[in-house]
Amino acid sequence: MVRSALPAVPIILPTWLPSSVDRTRVEVRGIGYGPTGAAADPRYAVAYVAPSGAAIVIALGIEPDIGSSRIGTRVRNSPAVLSFNTSAPSDPTKRIRWRENGYELRVEAQGFSGDDLLHVAWSLDRTGAPTPKSPYTRVSPGACAARGATADATVRQLLSLVGAGDRDAVMDCFSLELLGEHPEYGGWAGLPRASDVKLQPSSDLGGRVVIAAGWMFASDPGGAWGRQAFQVFTLGLEDGSWRVYETGTAMYAPPP
Numbered sequence: 001m002v003r004s005a006l007p008a009v010p011i012i013l014p015t016w017l018p019s020s021v022d023r024t025r026v027e028v029r030g031i032g033y034g035p036t037g038a039a040a041d042p043r044y045a046v047a048y049v050a051p052s053g054a055a056i057v058i059a060l061g062i063e064p065d066i067g068s069s070r071i072g073t074r075v076r077n078s079p080a081v082l083s084f085n086t087s088a089p090s091d092p093t094k095r096i097r098w099r100e101n102g103y104e105l106r107v108e109a110q111g112f113s114g115d116d117l118l119h120v121a122w123s124l125d126r127t128g129a130p131t132p133k134s135p136y137t138r139v140s141p142g143a144c145a146a147r148g149a150t151a152d153a154t155v156r157q158l159l160s161l162v163g164a165g166d167r168d169a170v171m172d173c174f175s176l177e178l179l180g181e182h183p184e185y186g187g188w189a190g191l192p193r194a195s196d197v198k199l200q201p202s203s204d205l206g207g208r209v210v211i212a213a214g215w216m217f218a219s220d221p222g223g224a225w226g227r228q229a230f231q232v233f234t235l236g237l238e239d240g241s242w243r244v245y246e247t248g249t250a251m252y253a254p255p256p
Contacts (some may be wrong), residue, residue, distance in 0.1 A: 002044045005031050009042050010103055012058050012076075014068040016123035017209065018116050028053075034061065039077060042103075049111075054111025055192050056120055061231035062104045067094045071252060074245070075107075075121050076100065076129040077177055082121075084255040096121045098131050114255025120204025122236060122245075134178020136171065137203055140224040145241035150208040152199060154242045155233050163193035175236065177244040185244075194229070208236040212251060 002011055017023070024095025027047040043061030073096070074080055080098035082136030097106035107124070109117035143166070144157045158173040167186040174185050180181050202213040214230045221227075234246040 001028050002031055002046065005040045006044060006060075009044070009060055010100055011125075012105060012122055014048065014056065014058065014123065014124040015125050016119055017048055017056060018112055018120075020052070020054070020256065021048045022051060023048070023050045029057070030059075050111070052111065055108075056112060056116070057108040057110060058105050058124075059108070060103055061106075063095070063097065063106060065097070066093060067097055071255065073118070073121075074177055074181070075119070076124055076128060077132050077180055078119070079181075079235070082114070082118065082139040082255060087254070115204075115206055118208075119256070120210065122206050128256075132176065132222065134180055134183045136176060136179045136183060138172060139168035139173050139175075141239075142172065142241075144173035145238075145243045147240045149242065151211060151242040152200060154235060154244070155199060155211050155213055156197065157231075158196050158244070158255065159190070159194045159233055162188050162215075163191050163218065165211075173244055175245045178245055187203050187254070191221045191225075194218075205234065208234050208245065209242065210234050210251060245252055 029045040029047050029050060031044045032045055045057055045059035047055040049055045061063040065083035067082060067083055068085050069086045071082040072169055073082060075096060075098045082096045082097050084094040094109045094117050095106055096117060107121045144161060144206040145154045154173060163168050163192045167189040170189040171179060171186045179185060194215040194217060198214045202209050202211045212232045217227045217229060232248045232251045233244050235242045236245045
């Protein structure tokens with residue numbers, strides 16, 4: 001229905017949905033154009049519905065963030081914002097929105113958790129996704145992210161490669177999505193060597209794994225690092241291997 005009415009717009013399909021969703025029950029909740037009817041403002045909303053009435057909605061069209069709480073992330077090679085309202089915890093709706101090739105897209109969770117929302121958004125089919133700004137072709141697949149290895153093993157291998165000078169081995173630790181925006185992660189190969197590595201217990205977030213790690217550099221690398229380093233790594237599966245999709249200096253809790 002959407003393709004027939006709006007042949008030129010991106011149609012985004014989920015590859016993961018909460019188990020309670022009835023996959024035979026899909027509702028088109030809106031299709032057409034914005035309030036002015038202008039062809040430059042196409043819109044659609046497709047809902048995947050659970051027996052309880054809770055729904056995951058994938059939609060196209062300009063909509064504002066929800067509430068005042070926001071978390072930055074990436075969806076389909078694009079910067080994205082997850083928004084929700086902490087002052088109204090009874091409000092079940094959370095929204096992730098991003099922009100592709102001039103179109104505003106979003107995924108909403110109505111009656112599902114923010115963790116479910118992240119899992120859906122991070123697992124969307126990538127057909128037609130925008131080309132990364134800095135495309136990278138792997139030179140050393142498996143040098144860091146070995147197929148079948150755990151997420152913890154990828155982080156440990158990454159930190160063993162820090163300062164070893166092998167840029168392509170280091171870049172194998174990171175997802176192509178992250179490298180497409182930040183190829184400078186390959187520069188970790190030129191940092192001072194890392195030692196005294198300590199990993200905290202991992203936690204799950206949206207189908208990904210979050211691991212905090214601390215270590216000591218052999219010398220001060222300068223900049224914002226300092227000799228005692230700490231990073232939070234968010235890893236997801238890419239081509240059957242756990243690779244880093246996000247890094248940060250603090251861990252954020254999943255939205256309610």
